[in-house]
Amino acid sequence: MPIYFEDLEVGETTEFGEYEVTEEEIIEFAERYDPQFFHVDSERASETMYGGLIASGWHTASMTMRMLVDGFLSEAASMGAKGVDELRWYRPVRPGDVLTLRNEVLEKEVESDERGLAHVRTTTTNQEGEDVFSMVGLVMFGRKPESLGSRSG
Template sequence: MIEWFDDLALGIRIKTGEVTITTEDIKRFAAEFDPQPFHLDEAAAEKTVFKGLAASGWHTAAISMRLCVEARPFGSQPLMGVGVDSLRWMMPVRPGDVLHVEGEVVELIPSRTKPQGIAKVKWTAYNQNGEAVYTFTPTAILARRPDPVTA
């Protein structure tokens, strides 16, 4: 089980559970956070480049974050970060899509002065067809394993 920065290695892969996206989910999120017609109204969405109702990219990001948190990739440690690199939306998320997220540890930097390290995990959200819909690479801060002599 991965619990500490020291338990990580480059190439470790993580997979989350799944969530099904509903029309109601898309409209509820959009109404509060991204009230654009292609997120709120099927008829209006048909006349856009999306050619139908599509989830807000920020909704997809929030769903992905929830899936990652629920997967508990670092055991009891929270997912705390200092930034995100390479955030991209590749294709729209539609009502009925079933999303899951997969991650790969791509960079590990131990701190020279603090009992922690920086881990970068490239996360990609996929729909039920295996198509990548969203990717992001957060920079996470993780505690190092306590030294048994000083703990």
């Protein structure tokens, strides 16, 4: 049963997902999209303030998106997003890290008879429970068929 706009509750928080980060994936992503040396060269990266290879922030965002789709959006009447606010990287993601997600519905509003907009904070944490990334997605959700024609949310 899909998750519709009406099923979302402001303040509701859910935790899900598990993503193990590998050195190979960090390097592969960075070579293609963000080839800064601390993402692609372990030896040089060990001499930086990071003390070793780290994932590109954009890779962290992509891993977050994968878990978000697998653990939430694939079950939802998602209609895409209007944007992202408050994009933040808090600490580096490293090979061997295991990432999980926490989603919190911050606010919601009916936009039309067919859809509503939810502001959802997604926070990615590592295996130590430390926040590594967060964003607020402005996500459009379809409304329940029985709600069509009703402007209340």
